[in-house]
Amino acid sequence: MRWLARLEEVLIVLLMAAMTLVTFGQVVARYVFNYSFVWALELTGVLFAWLIFVGMSYGARVGAHIGVDAAVRLLGPRAARMAGVLAALLCIAYSLIVAWGGWQYVRKMHEIGIVMQDLPLQQWMPRLVVPLGFLLLALRFAQTLARIVRGQQSHLLGDEAQAALQLRQDLPPGERP
Amino acid sequence: MTVSLLFAMLFAFIALGIPVAVALGLSSLLTILLFAQDSLASLALKLYETSEAYTLLAIPFFILGGTFMTTGGVARRMIRFANACIGHLRGGLAMASVLACMLFAAVSGSSPATVVAVGSIVIGGMVRAGYPQTFAAGVICNAGTLGILIPPSIVMVVYAAATETSVGRLFMAGVLPGILLGLMLMAAIYVRGGVACLPRPPRASFGEIVRAARDSLWGLLLVVIILGGIYGGIFTPTEAAAAAAVYAFLIAVFVYRDLRLRDVPQVLLESGKVTVMLMFIVANALLFAHVLTTERIPQAIAEQIVAMGMASWQFLLVVNVLLLAAGMVMEPTGIILILAPILFPIAGRLGIDPVHLGIIMVVNLEIGMVTPPVGLNLFVTAGITKMPIMEVARAALPWTLVLLVFLLIVTYVPRLSLVLPSLLF
Numbered sequence: 001m002r003w004l005a006r007l008e009e010v011l012i013v014l015l016m017a018a019m020t021l022v023t024f025g026q027v028v029a030r031y032v033f034n035y036s037f038v039w040a041l042e043l044t045g046v047l048f049a050w051l052i053f054v055g056m057s058y059g060a061r062v063g064a065h066i067g068v069d070a071a072v073r074l075l076g077p078r079a080a081r082m083a084g085v086l087a088a089l090l091c092i093a094y095s096l097i098v099a100w101g102g103w104q105y106v107r108k109m110h111e112i113g114i115v116m117q118d119l120p121l122q123q124w125m126p127r128l129v130v131p132l133g134f135l136l137l138a139l140r141f142a143q144t145l146a147r148i149v150r151g152q153q154s155h156l157l158g159d160e161a162q163a164a165l166q167l168r169q170d171l172p173p174g175e176r177p
Numbered sequence: 178m179t180v181s182l183l184f185a186m187l188f189a190f191i192a193l194g195i196p197v198a199v200a201l202g203l204s205s206l207l208t209i210l211l212f213a214q215d216s217l218a219s220l221a222l223k224l225y226e227t228s229e230a231y232t233l234l235a236i237p238f239f240i241l242g243g244t245f246m247t248t249g250g251v252a253r254r255m256i257r258f259a260n261a262c263i264g265h266l267r268g269g270l271a272m273a274s275v276l277a278c279m280l281f282a283a284v285s286g287s288s289p290a291t292v293v294a295v296g297s298i299v300i301g302g303m304v305r306a307g308y309p310q311t312f313a314a315g316v317i318c319n320a321g322t323l324g325i326l327i328p329p330s331i332v333m334v335v336y337a338a339a340t341e342t343s344v345g346r347l348f349m350a351g352v353l354p355g356i357l358l359g360l361m362l363m364a365a366i367y368v369r370g371g372v373a374c375l376p377r378p379p380r381a382s383f384g385e386i387v388r389a390a391r392d393s394l395w396g397l398l399l400v401v402i403i404l405g406g407i408y409g410g411i412f413t414p415t416e417a418a419a420a421a422a423v424y425a426f427l428i429a430v431f432v433y434r435d436l437r438l439r440d441v442p443q444v445l446l447e448s449g450k451v452t453v454m455l456m457f458i459v460a461n462a463l464l465f466a467h468v469l470t471t472e473r474i475p476q477a478i479a480e481q482i483v484a485m486g487m488a489s490w491q492f493l494l495v496v497n498v499l500l501l502a503a504g505m506v507m508e509p510t511g512i513i514l515i516l517a518p519i520l521f522p523i524a525g526r527l528g529i530d531p532v533h534l535g536i537i538m539v540v541n542l543e544i545g546m547v548t549p550p551v552g553l554n555l556f557v558t559a560g561i562t563k564m565p566i567m568e569v570a571r572a573a574l575p576w577t578l579v580l581l582v583f584l585l586i587v588t589y590v591p592r593l594s595l596v597l598p599s600l601l602f
Contacts, residue, residue, distance in 0.1 A: 012449035013442045020238060023419035027412055041231070049228035051237065052460065055453030064454040065196035066508060070550045072194040087195045094203040098224065101217030105225075108218060130221050157194055164289040164553075165560040166447065 008058040015051040019044055039118040046119070046126040053133030060091075060140035060156075067157040081148060088145035088156055095138035102130030180474055183208045187465070197508050198454075202461035205468045213471060223467055227460040231415055232338040236459075237452040238418030239329050242399070242425040243285040244448045249429025249436045251396035252294035255280040256302075258389040263363075265380035268370025270306055271316050272363040274299040278320035279359040280393070282327035283400040284425070286334070288546050289557045292321030297561050307376040310562060312369075315572035318558040319580060320362055322543035325509070327355035329403055329418065332542060335459065335510050336535045337414075339466070339517040343532075344414035345407040346598040350532045351539065352404075353593055358583050365579045395428045408601055455510060462514035470518060479523045489527040493588050496520055496534075497541060504545015505552075512545075513538060529591075536594040540584050547573045547580070 026040040059065050072083050109124035116123055147153040183204055190200035202224075209215050227233065246252070259276035263269050277295045285291055296317040303313035325332040328348035337344040381389075399421055406417045429436040436444070469475060482492065503512045517538065524534045546554040549570045558573075559566045587593060 009446055012453070013445040016237065016241065016445040016449045016452070019234075020241060020419050020422050023234070023238070023416060024423045027416045027420055031411075044234060045229050045231075048234055048237070049225060051449060052228055052453060052456045053225075055449055056457050059450060059453045059457065062450065064450050065198055065457065066454065067194055067196040067200070068191050068506065068551055069194055071192040083193055087190075087193045090190065090193070090195055090203060091199050094199050094206065097206055097217065098202070098221055101219075101221035102225075104216070105218035105221045127225055130225050157196060164293050164557050 011054050015047050019047045042118045050129050053129045057136035057140045069157050084148040091141040092138050095134045099131045099134035179212045198457040198461045201465045205464045223464050224460045230338050235334050235415040235418040238422045239286040240451050241448040242422040243290050244444050245425035245429045246284045247294045250433045252281050254393040258393040261381035261386045261389040264378050268366040268375050270303050271366045275320040275362045278323050282323040286329040286331040288322045288324035289553045291324035292554050292557045311572035314558050314562050315576050318554050318573040319576035321554050322546050326351050332509050335513045339514050340521045346532050347535050349598040350536050350594040354587050361579050458510050462511050466518050475519045475522050482523050483526050500541035504542050505548050509542040533591045533594050540587050544580050547577050
């Protein structure tokens with residue numbers, strides 16, 4: 001599983017960089033070389049889609065998806081664990097429903113066989129990331145479920161405040177939360 | 178009926194501790210599966226289409242630029258400049274911190290990021306200079322909300338995408354209100370500073386002001402690139418955001434040299450994480466909004482309100498109360514995407530400018546960020562200061578009253594928001 005986690009991270013870094021550079025390059029090309037890449041916009045859209053749908057499961061793994069834990073925190077440990085299990089099961093159900101819908105969609109696109117406007121690709125190819133991404137998301141939520149059942153984790157929410165604090169300036173990088 | 182079930186499921190899921198994004202998506206999916214004829218495939222398509230909204234593409238770029246600016250020592254230089262300018266006045270350090278928040282808000286589109294970037298330096302500084310910690314924390318917690326009012330602003334980009342309003346006009350509309358709010362906070366500090374006997378550091382020499390200004394100039398140029406570029410028609414807001422990200426990278430790594438080249442992948446990953454968290458909510462909130470529109474909820478509410486003969490000032494009052502309540506318990510992006518499609522058509526019928534409505538929503542969400550139980554700025558401030566959250570909330574309250582007065586001004590003086598965009602566009 002380590003390789004999968006690493007792959008997610010590398011993909012996110014590359015997709016972020018590529019999106020920025022393609023969009024910026026488009027501006028430079030237009031003004032400096034008076035030339036514009038017709039495929040730039042479509043490519044950026046595809047990269048953005050991949051960033052979102054590959055990134056989701058990374059977000060679930062590192063606990064980036066925020067929620068409201070005010071109600072759950074009022075519960076006792078047993079009830080909180082039950083709520084955690086139920087929440088994780090619903091998250092898995094959600095991921096599988098969308099993965100299935102995404103798969104149906106990709107299959108339909110594959111049958112029709114429409115090509116993309118500017119990129120030399122069939123439309124179903126970039127959209128394959130929807131079923132793949134949501135399957136991966138289901139896997140990550142299942143891992144969270146296992147940790148909740150084993151009592152290693154209490155809930156599946158991320159903490160946006162904690163994430164923002166990683167950018168604080170008054171501590172050296174090693175000591176940031 | 179369908180709608181009450183939709184909202185009931187949403188609230189139940191959120192209360193159960195399901196991430197906001199999944200709660201939005203799952204409640205929409207279940208509602209559609211139970212009551213509508215849409216196929217699952219078309220719903221998956223709906224989620225995928227989020228990535229094709231060109232306006233939303235600005236979000237990852239603004240986040241990336243903001244992260245480079247935060248880690249790249251830009252905030253520190255802006256604080257030095259602000260201190261050199263007004264640090265010697267009564268309550269000067271706190272006023273300079275507000276000024277630093279205003280400057281940083283002009284390069285960052287996020288409120289918690291502004292609190293972290295400026296607050297992590299100035300709160301400790303104020304406490305060392307003899308300010309009470311509650312005073313420092315309260316001021317920064319509120320001044321940080323300027324992050325989403327002074328352009329660039331991620332929340333405005335989301336509003337623009339939800340209502341098809343121009344990002345450029347919204348950004349311009351935020352400038353004057355942002356400056357006014359900064360000045361109001363400074364005035365409140367000046368008044369309270371007289372009572373609290375705050376310490377006053379010596380006045381900075383003119384040479385120090387010039388040196389500090391020159392040093393922070395690179396960061397400040399970013400806002401010129403963004404606003405000037407959009408207004409001058411050089412780029413679209415999305416391209417401006419990408420250019421800003423590249424510029425921020427160059428400044429952080431090659432000019433200020435506070436960020437090493439090998440730390441850049443970490444910055445990209447960090448920004449990617451924030452982007453994904455936000456966009457996952459956006460995608461699912463769009464699905465939720467799609468359910469609302471297929472059920473014709475916005476139209477139904479609009480007709481009801483118009484039939485009630487509500488005047489526009491009454492409607493705006495209702496909007497404010499609704500948004501303040503929602504802001505206390507929900508996350509800003511979700512609120513915008515759910516409520517903007519509902520409020521937007523009504524506002525249109527009552528003759529309220531969509532740009533003005535956008536600014537009103539932004540200011541309400543600012544207040545939502547500093548009010549418990551769910552207030553991101555409170556959490557972040559608590560994280561920096563190690564104060565308990567409720568104590569931060571109490572410390573923030575007096576300054577939040579300033580924000581409430583400001584909200585009334587913004588709501589009932591549309592010219593404040595609209596004068597710049599109508600002059601320039």
